[in-house]
Amino acid sequence: MVQLFKFLLKSTKAPARSHFRPTFLDTLRLAVRGGHGGNGLPKYGGVGGQGGCVYFVAKEGLTLRKVVQSLKDKRVVASSGEDSSKASIFGRRGVDQRIEVPVGVQVYDERQKLIADLNENDAQCIVAGGGVGGCTGTNFIGRPGENRIVNLDLKLIADVGLVGFPNAGKSTLLKAVSNAKPKIAAYPFTTIRPQIGTIEYKDLRSITVADLPGLIEGAHANFGMGHKFLKHIERTRLMVFMVDIFGFQLSPRHPHRDCLANIYALNRELELYDPSLLEKPSVLLLNKMDKEGAHEILTKVKPIIDDLASGLEQCPEELRPKQVLKFESVVPISAMNSTKVVQVKSQLRRTLIRLAEKQFVVDSEEVKEKLQQRVGVVGPKVT
Numbered sequence: 001m002v003q004l005f006k007f008l009l010k011s012t013k014a015p016a017r018s019h020f021r022p023t024f025l026d027t028l029r030l031a032v033r034g035g036h037g038g039n040g041l042p043k044y045g046g047v048g049g050q051g052g053c054v055y056f057v058a059k060e061g062l063t064l065r066k067v068v069q070s071l072k073d074k075r076v077v078a079s080s081g082e083d084s085s086k087a088s089i090f091g092r093r094g095v096d097q098r099i100e101v102p103v104g105v106q107v108y109d110e111r112q113k114l115i116a117d118l119n120e121n122d123a124q125c126i127v128a129g130g131g132v133g134g135c136t137g138t139n140f141i142g143r144p145g146e147n148r149i150v151n152l153d154l155k156l157i158a159d160v161g162l163v164g165f166p167n168a169g170k171s172t173l174l175k176a177v178s179n180a181k182p183k184i185a186a187y188p189f190t191t192i193r194p195q196i197g198t199i200e201y202k203d204l205r206s207i208t209v210a211d212l213p214g215l216i217e218g219a220h221a222n223f224g225m226g227h228k229f230l231k232h233i234e235r236t237r238l239m240v241f242m243v244d245i246f247g248f249q250l251s252p253r254h255p256h257r258d259c260l261a262n263i264y265a266l267n268r269e270l271e272l273y274d275p276s277l278l279e280k281p282s283v284l285l286l287n288k289m290d291k292e293g294a295h296e297i298l299t300k301v302k303p304i305i306d307d308l309a310s311g312l313e314q315c316p317e318e319l320r321p322k323q324v325l326k327f328e329s330v331v332p333i334s335a336m337n338s339t340k341v342v343q344v345k346s347q348l349r350r351t352l353i354r355l356a357e358k359q360f361v362v363d364s365e366e367v368k369e370k371l372q373q374r375v376g377v378v379g380p381k382v383t
């Protein structure tokens with residue numbers, strides 16, 4: 001009878017939700033407190049131990065979700081320092097709390113002031129200092145540790161960020177060039193969380209590509225999925241804009257935007273979100289060139305794309321940016337055509353190498369200039 005009951009219980013259990021995937025987490029709020037300082041011993045001039053500190057340490061391969069899972073509570077407290085005693089005049093220091101967080105996390109305090117930017121593996125910062133131990137200066141009374149709320153903001157770090165309106169074919173391209181397996185479908189907002197894929201080359205070099213959810217007009221003002229994902233573009237070295245050569249219409253209630261209007265709209269969204277993003281190197285991919293009529297459109301729009309400023313007057317006013325983007329290159333492709341995809345792969349690599357070389361020249365010029373300034377005071381000019 002008992003066995004039958006157990007069997008019935010088992011069979012009525014809800015089926016495993018294999019399709020369930022927790023949503024992407026890129027912000028986290030934690031309360032942190034340093035340990036209390038131990039009390040001193042006035043009779044012997046004993047000093048209490050300092051309270052432990054709360055540290056954040058960046059580790060590759062972690063996600064904020066894993067951080068949440070590893071914490072018992074959203075309040076992290078380091079342990080108190082020990083009181084001074086006859087046997088131990090100097091009280092022992094409290095134990096530190098070291099919380100591992102993903103690389104790319106920025107830590108802000110309650111007033112949104114940046115405390116630390118942990119963008120390298122093993123980078124660390126103290127987010128709550130421990131209280132000092134009781135001594136003559138504190139009347140032998142241990143002080144409380146720092147107590148604050150911190151906000152963790154994760155910005156993905158990838159070499160390349162794929163940016164575009166929904167349905168442009170970003171995920172199709174990512175799937176074709178990398179090891180990622182994003183969802184692809186003929187409706188907008190198929191991608192709802194950023195995904196990173198790695199493109200591997202024959203010489204074992206690799207570059208990382210972030211597929212970001214589609215933007216919509218007004219993303220800068222947090223419409224659609226808005227800033228939540230625009231911020232990830234900040235950390236990429238190269239922005240790859242992907243536009244459907246036939247344009248895009250969000251829904252029958254929205255106007256159809258042709259390919260040029262799409263480019264201006266993307267330009268404007270970035271400009272309104274953060275104008276400095278327009279200085280970032282970018283490449284434009286005009287997708288779906290395999291479809292009929294695509295080449296005719298390309299012939300018409302290419303001269304304007306090559307000089308975006310020249311087409312500003314024809315651009316609808318609500319989409320018109322103040323400053324136009326300058327693309328490193330404009331490539332017509334079909335994300336479904338394997339030959340084109342291979343070309344994109346090598347094009348991305350070449351562009352990144354060129355950018356790294358440019359950066360190297362800038363860096364070494366700066367170093368040279370600094371050296372010249374320093375050496376100029378005491379010796380001959382360095383050439």
Ligand SMILES: Nc1nc2c(ncn2[C@@H]2O[C@H](COP(=O)(O)OP(=O)(O)OP(=O)(O)O)[C@@H](O)[C@H]2O)c(=O)[nH]1
Pocket residue numbers: 164165166167168169170171172173183184185186187188189190191192212213214215287288289290291333334335336337
């Ligand atoms: N004909 C053609 N169709 C394409 C091409 N690239 C993508 N598609 C189709 O376009 C639709 C949208 O592709 P996705 O890769 O999901 O687009 P996305 O930009 O990731 O869209 P969101 O995730 O919504 O932002 C799918 O039906 C794809 O099969 C292409 O080069 N040619």
Ligand SMILES: [Mg+2]
Pocket residue numbers: 170171172182183184190191211
């Ligand atoms: Mg997608």
